[in-house]
Amino acid sequence: MIIGVPKEIKNNENRVALTPAGAQELLKAGHTVYVQSTAGLGSGFEDAEYVSAGASILPTIEEVYDIAEMIMKVKEPIEAEYPLIKENQLVFTYFHFASYEPLTKAMVESKSVCLAYETVEKADRSLPLLVPMSEVAGRMAIQEGAKYLEKPLKGRGILLGGVPGVRPAKVLILGGGVVGTNAAKIAAGMGADVTIMDINLPRLRYLDDVMPANVNTFMSNEYNIRELIGTHDLIVGAVLIPGAKAPHLITKDMLKDMRPGTVLVDVAVDQGGCIETCKPTTHQDPTYVIDDVLHYCVANMPGAVPYTSTLALTNATLPYALQLANKGWQKACKENLELKLGLNIIKGEIVYQAVGEAFNLPYTSVDNFLN
Template identity: 80%
Template sequence: MIIGVPKEIKNNENRVALTPAGAKELVKRGHTVYVQHTAGEGSGFPDEAYAEAGATILPTIEATYEIAEMIMKVKEPIEPEYKLIKEDQLLFTYFHFASYEPLTKAMVESKAVCLAYETVEKADRSLPLLIPMSEVAGRMAVQKGANYLEKPLQGRGILLGGVPGVLPAKVLILGGGIVGTQAAWMAAGLGADVTIMDVSLPRMRYLADVMPANVKTMMSNEYNIRKMIKNHDLIIGAVLIPGAKAPHLITRDMLKEMQPGTVLVDVAVDQGGCIETCKPTTHQDPTFIIDDVVHYCVANMPGAVPYTSTLALTNATLPYAIQLAEKGWKKAAQDNPDLVPGLNIINGDIVYQAVAEAFDLDYTPVVKYLAD
């Protein structure tokens, strides 16, 4: 198969979809890998490293899309890329379709095959290609939140871990999945007073067993959320419904109940956000303030630590990329059930139900394309 790795053009996105080591694994199996000039530079991987691994460097994004049968990316295509995508071309990347209708409609019109990292799902319901970036984002949420609690950045002016004789900051985490768990570990390690809210009692029992003493669990419901936001300094939204928009757990009216300088970090913003007032921001302009509450809503948080993120992502995606390259998307999905829910759009049909429902569009069961 011919695989193309374009340079990411989303604002301040420095990750790349494939490391030189990943390129070498594909090349030695007889596949052809084309990498756009400087695609890996932001992650610390120069063109020379890809060339040594057997990849061919192409000068432009247009040339990369034109030649490739499978495009490997990190972030969803943005508008300048729409016209470059070809019918039947396989796109293997994060899409988060349910949060952005223009992207969904553009990919339908392209008649490409869109296989989304974020909805590839194992039999145990885990999301193997979302986990590594969720781990990074969960840890970064606390790192960024601690920073924006500083007074010069219009936060409350509170040190996350406190000092002897001074209480630590209170951190509230909405969601006890991968993001929430990693955020809790990070905040607890810095000495904060942490509460995780979730709707699953089995999950909270697990977290209560493994977390240190400064992490508590609480059932997530509107009454409890309204009670907790009044005295918490950093609130992290870590809610995920695979492939669908996140529910709004914090609404516009709740901001007036928070202390001035409270910091909100919505890690779910690339899936619509679980905080009603959050809208996607960039690393270049990451925050805004409503009712004296600081909102940090960067949609590609792991892009700020691209070396770590690129290695973590390739570790997870490469086995699937090899299967797709060896067998083609249809046979790979027939042989590996993990890939079936990853298929979101095929040749103009939306085959992932939550995406179709998000915009009231027609839904086609994926079995139509996988039947022999």
């Protein structure tokens, strides 16, 4: 199979979908890999390293899309890329369709095959291609939140861990999954007073067992959320429903109950956000203020630490990419239910129910394309 790796063109997206080591593994399996010139530079990988691994370098993004049977990316295609995607071309990347209808319609019109990292799902309901970036984003949520609590950046002016004789900041984390757990670890390690909320009682029991003493667990419901938001300094939205739009756990009217300078970090922004007043921002312009509450809603947080993120992502995606390349997408998805669940759009048809329901668009069974 011919695999193409274009350079990411989303604002301040420095990750690349494949490391030189990953390219070498695909080449060893008999495939051809084309990488756009400087695609890996933001992550610390020179063109020469890809060439040394056996890949070929192409100067433009148009040439990569034109030659490839499978495109490997990090973030969803943006508008400039829509016309480049060809009929029957396999695009393997994060899509987050349910949060953006124009992308969904553009991919339907392209008649390509869209296999989304974020809906590849194991039998235990875990999301193996979302986990590494969720780990990065969860840890970064506290790192960024701590920074934006500083007064010059319009935060409350509170040090996350406090100092002797002064109470630490209070951190509220909505969601006890991968993002929330990693956020809690970092916040606790920095000395904050942490509360993590979830609707899953067994999960809360587990977190209560493994987290340090400065992390408390609390059942998530509207009453409890409203009770806590007025006393917490940093609130992290970390809720995910696979492939679907995130629910709004914090509504606009709740902002008035928060103290001026409270910081909201919505890690779920690329799935629509679990904070109603959330809207996607960029690393170039990451924050905005509504009702004296600071919102940090960068949709590609791991892009700020591309070396770590690219290595973590390739570690997770490469085994699946090899299956797709070795067998072709139809056979690979028929034989591997995890990959099958990653199929969102096939040749002009939506095949992932949550995506169709998000925009009241028709959807069909993925099995129609695999039999």
